[in-house]
Amino acid sequence: MSPRRVVITGCGLSTAAGGELQQFWRSLMAGTCHIHPLRTPSQVGLESAMGAEIELTEQELGSVEVGSGDGERGRCALLASLAAQRAWQDAGFRANEEECERAGLVLGTTLGEERQIGDLSQRWPAQEFSAIDESFFERSDNFRLAALIARALGLGGAVMLNATACSSGNAATAWAYDLIASGSSDVMLAGGADTLTRVTYCGFSRMSALSKSVCRPFDRQRDGVSFGEGAGLLVLEELEHARRRGARIYAELAGYGISNDAYHITAPEQSGEGFVRAMQQALATTSTALDDVSYISAHGTGTSYNDLGETSAIRTVFGARTSQIPVSSIKSMLGHTNGAASAIETIACALALNHQAIPPTANLNEPDPAFGSFDFVPGEGRAARLTTCLNLSAGFGGFNVCLVLKQAP
């Protein structure tokens, strides 16, 4: 039985570049960097810190659908819920309609509602166990993020929460793809969400992997990650199902490749062999020739290890074609949004195919010569003829995902 074809019919975002798709795209193409000094760096445990923060308007806050008995939403839940609603509406669906009965959701996150742990830590010295109330159990359960979305939209199909660190968004999209391709569902929401957290800021600072200014993916002077908060959700749909209802199709999600470094709990394997296996599997399982690939959305965190390993892997797979394939990292503009990052980047790829244009790598002054010859699309985006895009991601522990997106059929 051939796999059913899966297309992207809805996109929803909460990012520092905005939540409205055209606004987001214009900002990316202009190379606008949204990484600034944090308004309250103490919330991430540092005296000063940079990051890409989202300012939610009162209108946006008021627009979040709430199911009965939901209780208060934390920051991560707000961002995820907003993005999910936007994606669902963008696809032309309404909450609680018949379509929702078998529709499902796969959501990814790294730390979920981490701030409640932070609240506990603040109150612990004075209160200890008295600081734990009856809502702590539910709020500590990251599945709640998915449940809130599912309840608001009335989804009755498979609802899952996946935690694969910085590959969570791509992993969620891959599992949703499988559920549709195998016939278990016709419509799935998929993506990821994360907020700015003390744990990641302090952790990366302690590992000397947090940029002192803004991240500079692929730059000779790159000095680490910049973080952002955000959420990205996509509506994935079986192709014929989408055609029958006259849905707008952004792109086809042709398939994916996955691998695990199993090398170190944090550091990527330096030759990039895990990335290589993920890309090769993605190309083989989607019948994509090397010459077909017209753009690669890199994981591109701006750390010394990641950028070196990732470019090495791209060179291993594409060989002499490497310098002809534009490679860019939008983390240079949005920061690293952890579990949301690869989902937001998938949306960027879908928009790129739609607009036939490539977003740039911002903050890139001088590419590291150690990478060899690459086109990192520095500064501003540009028009391009695009047929097939790859979206790469890697998570702590070494889990790699490569999604393959193709022009809408």
Place this chain on the structure above:
Amino acid sequence: MSRTQAGAVSMPAQTVPIVITGVGLLTPLGDTLSALSGALQSGQTAFRDGQPREARIEDFDAARYAAVRGMRVYNRTTQLAICAVKRALDDARLDTSAELGERAGLVMASTFGHLDTLISYDRSLVSNGLARTNPALMPLALSSAPGAATALAFHLKAFSLTLSDGSAGALDALGLACRLLRTGRADSCVVVSAFSPSTELSQAAFRAGIITASPLASADGGNDTGFGEAAVALVLERPASAEARGVEPLGAICSQSSRFANDPGERWLRLGQACEDALQGSQLGAGELSLLSCEAQLAGQGARQALERLLEGSSAALTLGALLPALGETLDTGGLLQTVLALDQLRGDRSEAAGGPRKHALVCAASHTGACSALLLARG
């Protein structure tokens, strides 16, 4: 997709079974399936005086089970998971340290497995400051950490995933693993879950009414239970892979289905739908079941009625919340415990009921957050 095959991935129907070739488990009632089954059959409980809300594995020493570099840095949940996986891999006679590693993956069901490390790390940041906090703790504070560490321990290089679906997570994880194996992403996959409640989590669960203060005092077991510590791992393989290695399967997974209940009132309806979907996925009816096993938080008459309706006309046995009085609430791990016990029962079923011994069991679970999952098993 095999290593040499290129081209599009074919999507076999759910009727293609995935076989189970190894089991590893650690529980307060034993660390082998026979010990656990025997303890359950004799009515033992893991709850002890002095540990009213938690049933712990006594004298647990990870080094007895597995020699893994860096083990002592990991929290108890991760250590339990690693030990369960070691036992499962040994049971399956599978050595992943060599080239098999690239064709072997891991799926972990863990909702709270990282929580104690996260709390400890953040508390240290607040109390001691950044410079005096152990940097090695941060990566282990992520929700993906227990799974990542376990995959690292055994060189599982095909994939390493974590699902956090609460009590439905283990069955969802088995379903995910089956899909990945059917589409050729690996030849074998370890599915593991481990649960060891932190003090903070126990306190929170007690305040939320998830567990009770005195499970020993609950005469009928019902919904009054404490947390139970456990770790279970299964090795899943594509049938051709198991056959090539000359390993006889313990059982097979035929199909799996998940549903979501939007409000507590429809939880048993959705659970029933998930069970029906799983049966339809393998084109079977309830009449071909010998067992329907359900573990669900706050299960009661509503669950029993919904599942009895599903079994109308079938002679299948229904067990509901059977593990709670003995092992307590094990959250994510419950689904794997149910699965191994159902397999054990299928293998031991030599009934002379009309039509001969039934060959299938249906295992289902529902979390208090609405996730519902069902898994159809076949005897090996």
